[in-house]
Amino acid sequence: MAPKNKLYELGKKIGLNEEEIDEITKKDSDMKPTNTKKRSLKHSPDEYMPGTTYGTISINEFQ
């Protein structure tokens, strides 16, 4: 099966249509972590992410 069709098949299994798969897998799609406006790439108490179990402690805080 061609890669594109296989991606469509995997998407379909979880309720995604072909357009949605194209949007995230096309060559010029952004590979950086997405949807990060409220978040940070490093731990900081000011950037704690409420409602999740992440952003809890860093090695610097512990030491």
Place this chain on the structure above:
Amino acid sequence: MGGEPFLRKDWYKICQEIKDLGMKLSIVTNGTINPKNVLYKLVKLEVDSLPVGLDGATAKTHDHIRGVKGAFHKTKNFIHLSKKAELPIGIITTVHKLNFNELSAIRNLIIDLEVNWQIQDVIPMGRFPNNQALSKEEYYSLGLFIASTRKKYSSKNLVIDAPHNFGFNSQILPRSDLYSRWNGCWAGKMVLGIQSDGGIMGCLALPDEFVEGNIRNRSAIDIWRDSNSFSYSRKFKETELGGNCSDCKFRMDCKGGCTTRSVCFSGLPHNDPYCLYQIENKLGLYRI
């Protein structure tokens, strides 16, 4: 704090102590407790994070997974009242075969709540049966769902987060957590956990065989600074990589993926079979 903290009569005292020590307070709950008994206390505590487990879009699924009739409605009520009380509520959904097909419906249920949604794959340990864990293809589908949902919804409506150990080195999908790349298990390097009985582990998700000591006998800082502690993580050697990872070009950076998932699925600490890069290679997937 996890398990189900509200089952303890002294939960408030413990939380107060955590806050008095200047630590961030995160309480993970199933949300089935009577909100009237706890919400005003949580507001008073200024809890920093309040994630609630929601495993299905319907009472039928959620109650079946939780094993408690009526849990779904109680949890939903807890979520709404917590939101109303302006508590930092979030949703955690652990995905496996029983709720894999309900993720879109769960998303529809919580889309207007303006919460963070943490989506994580199940790792079979304790009473969880191996055959209900996601297949590798389902795991990849979950990666597609997370990426697509992030593209579609603004961070204002629904912030999606996946655990830092979700997938490694995909050549197609963006990272689904806060970090731009995966560079090996954090256990005993960047994180440390204390079990309810005082056992100290590099990561609380690990099985009990990874307990390094007990805080009742030895201080956490002593254990942390001991050069022999957390050797599975701190003293990683290439020769310890299992067959899933030994030939991988990312092996020295990735170090065999998530230790917990690797141990639970393969019996080895550096041999995680749930790797997006491996799955893409096996299925011949590449960017369209």
